[in-house]
Amino acid sequence: MSESVQKKLLRVRPPRVRITYDVHTNGAIEKRELPxxxxxxxxxxxxxxPDADPAVPPDIKERKMVDIDRDSFNEVLKQSAPRVALKDVDNVLPGGTGKLNGAIVFESLSDFDPIRVVDKVGALDEVFQQRKLLRDAQARAEISDVAAQALEAATAGVEEASAWSEELAGKLAEGFPEKDDGFKTGLAAAFEKHVVPVITAPGGKGRGAALSIDFAVRAIDSALSAQLSAVMHAxxxxxxxxxxxxxxxxxxxxxxxxxxxxxxxxxxxxxxxxxxxxxxxxxxxxxxxxxxxxxxxxxxxxxxxxxxxxxxxxxxxxxxxxxxxxxxxxxxxxxxxxxxxxxxxxxxxxxxxxxxxxxxxxxxxxxxxxxxxxxxxxxxxxxxxxxxxxxxxxxxxxxxxxxxxxxxxxxxxxxxxxxxxxxxxxxxxxxxxxxxxxxxxxxxxxxxxxxxxxxxxxxxxxxxxxxxxxxxxxxxxxxxxxxxxxxxxxxxxxxxxxxxxxxxxxxxxxxxxxFGGQTTNRPKRYINADANANAALSSRLPYILAASRFAHYIKVIVREKVGGFLTRANVETFLNAWISQYVLLDDNASQDVKSAFPLREASIVVVDVPGEPGAYRATVFLKPHFQLEELTASIRLVADLPA
Known part of the structure; x- marks a missing residue:
C-alpha cells in the first residue's frame, strides 16, 4: 500500500513550533494561537x-494601521497617493530650459515603470507622442504605397530645400487620408522637429524616409533616456x-x-x-x-x-x-x-x-x-x-x-x-x-x-x-x-x-x-563567564524575538484569568505549569521533538507590585533550544501582568 500524501508532507515540511493557550468557551476548552x-x-x-481636499494622508492623530498583503498592495498604494514634485528636476530635453513642472502621482507599483513615468510627465509625454506618430507613419508606409510615397516625397523635398515648408506638410498629409486632422498636424510637427534635422545634418541625405525616421527615433530615445534618468534619479x-x-x-x-x-x-x-x-x-x-x-x-x-x-x-x-x-x-x-x-x-x-x-x-x-x-x-x-x-x-x-x-x-x-x-x-x-x-x-x-x-x-x-x-x-x-x-x-x-x-x-x-543578530544593546560585562554569555545572548535579536513571543502569551493568558486567582502563588504555579509544556531537557532529541518543545529551560517568578494589591509582575527565564552558540545562556524578561 502506498504512503498517504499527508505522511509524505510530514517528511517535506519543516516541523512547527506550536504555542497555544486555553480559552474556555461555553464550557469547552479551545486552544488558540496568537498571530x-x-x-x-x-x-x-x-x-x-497642499491643495488636496481632504488631505492625504490626514493628520497623524487620525491615521490608522492598514492591513496589507499581495492582493491589497496596489489598493493601499493608491489610497496613500504617493507623490513626487518635479520642481527640482532639470529640463535636459533638446531646447529645454529651467526645471520641469508639475508632479507625479502613483496609483500602482507599475506606475514606477519608465513608460508610465513618461506618461505622467508632460514634457516627456509630448516628445513620446511625437515618437509614436513617426512610428505609426512608418508602420503605415509598410502596408500602404500611398503612405510610403508621401513619406519619400517629404524626405526628398527636405533634401532639396534643406528646410521644411507647408507644401511638404501637405504632401505628407496626403499619404494618410484615413487619419484625422490632429494626426496629420502632429505628424507634420514631429517630422519637422525630429526628422528634418537628421536629413539636413552632414551625411543625412540619401538615406530614404524609413532610415531617416529610424535615426530620428534613435535620437528621441536618447533624449528621453537622459531626461527620464534625471527624473528617476532625483x-x-x-x-x-x-x-x-x-x-x-x-x-x-x-x-x-x-x-x-x-x-x-x-x-x-x-x-x-x-x-x-x-x-x-x-x-x-x-x-x-x-x-x-x-x-x-x-x-x-x-x-x-x-x-x-x-x-x-x-x-x-x-x-x-x-x-x-x-x-x-x-x-x-x-x-x-x-x-x-x-x-x-x-x-x-x-x-x-x-x-x-x-x-x-x-x-x-x-x-x-x-x-x-x-x-x-x-x-x-x-x-x-x-x-x-x-x-x-x-x-x-x-x-x-x-x-x-x-x-x-x-x-x-x-x-x-x-x-x-x-x-x-x-x-x-x-x-x-x-x-x-x-x-x-x-x-x-x-x-x-x-x-x-x-x-x-x-x-x-x-x-x-x-x-x-x-x-x-x-x-x-x-x-x-x-x-x-x-x-x-x-x-x-x-x-x-x-x-x-x-x-x-x-x-x-x-x-x-x-550572519549576526546583535541588537543595538551593548552587553554588560561581568566577572563570571556564564553571566557574560547570558548578557551577550540576551542582547541578540533571535532571543529577543523568542522571549517576546512568550511575553505576549503570558499577557493574554493572565488577562483571561483575571479574577480567577486569589494569591501570587496561584499565578506563579499556573504560569509555570503552562510554560513547562514547551520545555525539553534532552539536548540530543530530534528536531521534530524540539520543534514541539522549543525551550531547554524555563521558569517564571511572580512578585507583588508594591502599593498595588492584586497586581503582579512576572520575571521569565528562558533558554531556547534553537541557538547556534554552544554556551550556557538564559534570557531574563520582565512583563507587567494586568490586575
Whole structure:
C-alpha cells in the first residue's frame, strides 16, 4: 500500500513550533494561537499635495494601521497617493530650459515603470507622442504605397530645400487620408522637429524616409533616456520608489493569512519624531497608543510581534531621541523594532566607502557619537536593531539588463570611465530584507530563531545581478555588488560588536546572508563567564524575538484569568505549569521533538507590585533550544501582568 500524501508532507515540511493557550468557551476548552503581526512605519505619500481636499494622508492623530498583503498592495498604494514634485528636476530635453513642472502621482507599483513615468510627465509625454506618430507613419508606409510615397516625397523635398515648408506638410498629409486632422498636424510637427534635422545634418541625405525616421527615433530615445534618468534619479523619486519596492519585497514574500499579518502606518520620520517629542512621556504618544494600548494592552487585542521603520537613522540628536523613545514603546509592547543605519553613523556619505576606515571602533569614540553609546547601554536598546548596508532593489533599465516597454530606454548609471555611479542605482532599506527572513521563519516553523546564517535561515536570494566592463582592452566583466559594499568576515564581526546587523554579499552571486543578530544593546560585562554569555545572548535579536513571543502569551493568558486567582502563588504555579509544556531537557532529541518543545529551560517568578494589591509582575527565564552558540545562556524578561 502506498504512503498517504499527508505522511509524505510530514517528511517535506519543516516541523512547527506550536504555542497555544486555553480559552474556555461555553464550557469547552479551545486552544488558540496568537498571530505574528508586523507593524511597518514608512513615508508612503512623499511630497504632500497642499491643495488636496481632504488631505492625504490626514493628520497623524487620525491615521490608522492598514492591513496589507499581495492582493491589497496596489489598493493601499493608491489610497496613500504617493507623490513626487518635479520642481527640482532639470529640463535636459533638446531646447529645454529651467526645471520641469508639475508632479507625479502613483496609483500602482507599475506606475514606477519608465513608460508610465513618461506618461505622467508632460514634457516627456509630448516628445513620446511625437515618437509614436513617426512610428505609426512608418508602420503605415509598410502596408500602404500611398503612405510610403508621401513619406519619400517629404524626405526628398527636405533634401532639396534643406528646410521644411507647408507644401511638404501637405504632401505628407496626403499619404494618410484615413487619419484625422490632429494626426496629420502632429505628424507634420514631429517630422519637422525630429526628422528634418537628421536629413539636413552632414551625411543625412540619401538615406530614404524609413532610415531617416529610424535615426530620428534613435535620437528621441536618447533624449528621453537622459531626461527620464534625471527624473528617476532625483532624490525624492528614488526615496519613493525604494520605499514601495522595499515594502513590496516584504509583502510579496510573506505568507500572510490568519497566522501572519502585515500592517502599515503612513508617516514620515519627522512626523513620528514630532509626535513623540510633544508627548510628556513616550506612553502618551500616538505611536504608543497604536502599538501598546490598541493591541497589547487591550482585551482581545493581538500584540505586535515586530516593528519595522522604513527610515535611515543617523547619529543626530533628533534620531537619537527617536531611538530612545521608540525603544521604550518596543520594550513595553515586547515588539522589537528594525530600521536601517545611515552611513552617517560611520562618518560616511555612502556605504561604498565602508572598507576604507581601518578601525571602525575608533570612529565611535568621537564626541558626536556619545549619545549613541549612551543609548546602547540602556536596557531597552535590546529591542532596537539597525540593519545595513543598502540593497539593490532592481537592475538599471536597458536593452541588456531590464528592457523597458514603449521605447529603448537606457538608464544612465555609469560615470566617467564606464564605472557604475552608486548614486544612480536604486538602493533600498535592508530592514525589509531582514523582516522578510523573520516572516519566512515564522511561516516555516512558527518560530523566529532561524534568521541567521546561510543554512540557518538568514540567506537572501535573488538579488539583482549587474555586470559592467572593468576597463581596458581585455573586456573583463565585473559583478556590481548588490549590497553596495562587500563586507568581510572581520568587518562583519566589527559591525556586530558595534551594534549593527550586516547583510553580507556572497561573492560572485546574487545571494547575501545575515550572519549576526546583535541588537543595538551593548552587553554588560561581568566577572563570571556564564553571566557574560547570558548578557551577550540576551542582547541578540533571535532571543529577543523568542522571549517576546512568550511575553505576549503570558499577557493574554493572565488577562483571561483575571479574577480567577486569589494569591501570587496561584499565578506563579499556573504560569509555570503552562510554560513547562514547551520545555525539553534532552539536548540530543530530534528536531521534530524540539520543534514541539522549543525551550531547554524555563521558569517564571511572580512578585507583588508594591502599593498595588492584586497586581503582579512576572520575571521569565528562558533558554531556547534553537541557538547556534554552544554556551550556557538564559534570557531574563520582565512583563507587567494586568490586575
Amino acid at each position: 505574528f503581526i508586523v507593524g511597518i512605519f514608512a513615508d508612503l505619500s512623499g511630497d504632500r499635495d 532624490p525624492r523619486f528614488k526615496e519613493m520608489e525604494a520605499t514601495w519596492r522595499g515594502l513590496f519585497h516584504l509583502v510579496s514574500r510573506s505568507e500572510t493569512g490568519t497566522r501572519l499579518k502585515l500592517r502599515v502606518f503612513n508617516a514620515t520620520l519627522k512626523e513620528l519624531q514630532d509626535d513623540m517629542d510633544k508627548a510628556v512621556e513616550f506612553d502618551q504618544s500616538k505611536l504608543f497608543k497604536l502599538i501598546y494600548e490598541a493591541e497589547y494592552g487591550t482585551y482581545g487585542g493581538s500584540p505586535y510581534s515586530l516593528l519595522l521603520g522604513g527610515y535611515e537613522l543617523g547619529p543626530g540628536a533628533p534620531n537619537m531621541s527617536f531611538l530612545e523613545k521608540i525603544s521604550g514603546v518596543a520594550a513595553a509592547a515586547h515588539a522589537p523594532f528594525l530600521s536601517a543605519a545611515s552611513p552617517e553613523m560611520f562618518g560616511l556619505k555612502g556605504y561604498a566607502d565602508l572598507a576604507k576606515p581601518r578601525d571602525l571602533a575608533k570612529i565611535f569614540e568621537g564626541a558626536d557619537l556619545t549619545k549613541w553609546m549612551e543609548f546602547r547601554d540602556t536596557e531597552d536598546s535590546r529591542y532596537v536593531s539597525l540593519v545595513m548596508p543598502r540593497v539593490l532593489l532592481r537592475l538599471p533599465y536597458g536593452e541588456k539588463t531590464l528592457p523597458a516597454d514603449g521605447f529603448d530606454f537606457e538608464e544612465q548609471v555609469l560615470a566617467a570611465g564606464n564605472v557604475p555611479e552608486n548614486d544612480h542605482f536604486l538602493w533600498g532599506n535592508a530592514a525589509y530584507f531582514l523582516a522578510e527572513r523573520i516572516t519566512n521563519a515564522f511561516s516555516l516553523y512558527s518560530w523566529t530563531a532561524a534568521i541567521r546564517g546561510v543554512q540557518g535561515g538568514g540567506l537572501v536570494e535573488g538579488l539583482p545581478i549587474y555586470t559592467f566592463a572593468s576597463g581596458g582592452d581585455d573586456g573583463i566583466k565585473e559583478l556590481f555588488c548588490p549590497t553596495e559594499v562587500a563586507i568581510t568576515d572581520r568587518r562583519e564581526k566589527e559591525l556586530n560588536d558595534l551594534g549593527f546587523i550586516a547583510l553580507c554579499h556572497c561573492k560572485g552571486s546574487g545571494k547575501a546572508a545575515f
